[in-house]
Amino acid sequence: MTLFEFGKVKTKIISLALITTFFAFSLNAAEYTGRLSMHWNDKHHCTKHAQMFVDEVFEKSNGRLKIEVFHSGQLFGIREIMGGIT
Structure with a gap:
């Protein structure tokens, strides 16, 4: 050779x-799961728009990317959100 x-x-x-x-x-x-923490309640317009975004991401990724929305400070309060990111 x-x-x-x-x-x-x-x-x-x-x-x-x-x-x-x-x-x-x-x-x-x-498949990935993310978490989105918000200090607004579930009736606030920002939370509603965030949920629309989450639904769109789930649809466009064919269910491979799921984002869970935690409103009303369920994960972090307004002062703890930045600490939760890092």
């Missing part, structure tokens, strides 16, 4: 490995 033929075989093996890896990861697409 010449050096040129060896290089072609090596390229084919690497290409096959990359394609196999790509399809393996795309078939096992992960």
Whole structure:
């Protein structure tokens, strides 16, 4: 086997490995869940618009990205939100 033929075989093996890896990861697409904390109650217009955003994200990601909305300071109060991000 010449050096040129060896290089072609090596390229084919690497290409096959990359394609196999790509399809393996795309078939096992992960699902993610995020949390959105708000200090407003569920009747506030900002909370309603945030829920519309969450629904749109869920739809556009085909259910792979889910965001849970916690209103009325259920996770963090207005003063603790910045600490919760970091």
